Amino acid sequence: MAGRGRARGSGVVGLAVLLLVLLVGCGGRPATDTARAEVQRVLDRRAAAVLAHDRAAYAATGDPAAYTRMRAVPLAAWSYRVTSVRPGGSAAVAADAELSYRIEGHDRAPVTVARTLRLARDGAGRWAVASEEPAREAGQQLWDQGTVAVVRGTHSLVLGVGQSGALLRSFAGLADRAVPAVSQAWGTDWARQVVVLVPKSLDGMAALLGSPASSYRGIAAVTTGETGGGPDAPADRVIVNPDAYAMLGPVGRQVVLTHETTHVATRSDTNAATPLWLSEGYADWVGYRGTGRTPDEAAPELQKAVREGLAPGELPSDQDFGFAGDAARLARAYEGGWTACRMIAERWGEEKLDAFYRAVGEHGKRPGAVEGAMESVLGTTLEDFTAEWRQYLHDELG
Template identity: 70%
Template sequence: MAGRGRVSKSSVTVVCLLLASLTACGGPSAADTAKAEVQRVLDRRAAAVLHHDVAAYAATGARDLYTRLRAVPLTDWSYRLKSLRRSGDTAVAQAEMRYRVTGYDKAPVTAGRTLTLSTGVDGKWYVDSDRPVKKSAEQLWDQGTVSVVRGRRSLVLGVGHGDAVLRGYAGLADRAIPAVSDAWGTDWSRQVVLLVPKSLEGMAGLLGSPASNYRGIAAVTTGETGGAGRAPADRIIVNPAAYGMLGSLGKQVVLTHETTHVATRAHTNAATPLWLSEGYADWVGYRGTGRPPDQVAPELRRAVTDGGVPAALPSDEDFGFAGDPFRLARAYESGWMACRMIADQWGERRLDDFYRSVGAHGTREGAVEDALRKVLGTTLDGFTEQWRAYLVRQLG
């Protein structure tokens, strides 16, 4: 009977190990606790942005980001913590930021962010900085305080420009939208967001690319391919240095061109060659201006008159911004002439149908050939020869 009250040493060890295991599984680790605390800080920070609560934002740490973006109309703003690297009372967090501009974005824009944090005397976490992930694109508010001007169907966000300058952009965008709808139709949002950074370097920062890639480029549209109608609103990003050198007609043509990319996004994908997407955007941009081919396509005219009629439609590689600027100009002009020829010889409706048919193919191989056969009743070889003859007639 006495043996019933005895417990062996090995039994005690097993019980202790079991209890330790249960304790470890049942309670959060220090790392998990820190992650949860940082996520709560980021949630409070996001809520303060949406509710325009500067005091609540300041209570989470540095307030400079809020000051720079406070004028931007936002429907959503959130952070999802992906990783946290802690070192004592400091930490570096990698997070995904998601936001939507009110009335313009159909789905959230996402961006990787690196945040540094530290603990205060109260032991709580505070955000010290919030920056783009290394080697990724900046947001406009990373570059300075954002000013906002609303057009009738446009929203212009700028850094380093007065309201009068931004209103000028809004006016051009508001004129571009009905011009695009008249050519393409109204099955698109019929509104645009323009970003006007302070400089070429600011434009490059927004695109996450070297400034040398965009020198001389007046504007670009982000996300113009593969949208399927579910992507956030495109952003037309302006290079103020190059754009400012254009005359009034050139400025309007550029914004109408870029707005065309916004309108055609849902029908532009990997199947669409750049000669078609860029050529069509130029065709809409110059439509109704009365400018003849020799004025719109001076580099191509020079090649044709020198006996250098292109043997084939331009390849996607011909449209590289970082390459030969004369080759780039000829590529744009060649695409414009191809679309102009379709409109002239088959009609504007057929041009639209051809564009949509190419995009509907889904993949590049055979897309243009199938659309040429179905919509225009010709072959790629036949179309190319017609285009070459058209260049000689119009530019020779």
């Protein structure tokens, strides 16, 4: 950690003088521009040191501990763009910056995140980074939580913090089995690689997502990515909740990883037109495909509702999938989407299910997307499909 060195000599411009020039509006280059340029030069050197794996050069820019935390991450690009500089205390500034980075072999475009850095003068009067953290309301990066360990699989890259190598290797195995299973169902026109992030706990998962931990309690994993992202988008990240994962058996763990991998594969065909009952139901359908799980085993909450005379009258709404709501309602929503997709696969065929998913996404916007795809691909109407699905629930779960 760099100390707060004092400015020495008349050639070093102190922060107070910089601010004074800004306030009185004197001629010449604005003081904030000067400070911003100086900070940018420090961060440029810092980025170059990251890519060169030069710990000494990195330490020369301040805060050397950050290098240790992230040094195992295979990076193809790393850069900062300073967006603003403001006073941060005596002989110190706070800088807002965009960090852009790419993971080698996975990200075809950079991931860009907002960061806040604090810089202070070192003993020689040079700016040095004292700290770096996510900007307000931005999620953490995995290395913010500790030293990142890396495990490479045949079809996967697993990054973890605070976890054993054996556990990380087990996730690589799950992902390596998930990728061919998804390709068998969906096809091979996708990256066929998965990036899995395994934080130490539920709190770590929530921090990566920039949300309260209560939103993900009981959720084993989520996938983040650009909806409708094309081939040049950053790779999706499957973010694991290790607390919930520990409660699952071997089949459940595989189903979850295959479900999340399906989201990775279908991302470019998923957009605002795609209802959650279809995107989540299809991912569950692929996850359970080949496991031999029966509807009463895979849809216990929905079975309970059907047998109590409380079968849903409509397909699940997007609101039914809220993580912060009632857990039973959330389970019924997932089970409802799965049964709808299972019915399509059984009665129209698996190829029609895939074609239906893609046709909904091709519409680009929600109104009319499902209705149009049902007519063009399945030869039915939403009303008739819903009635058939309701009967399917009674036949399979009653």
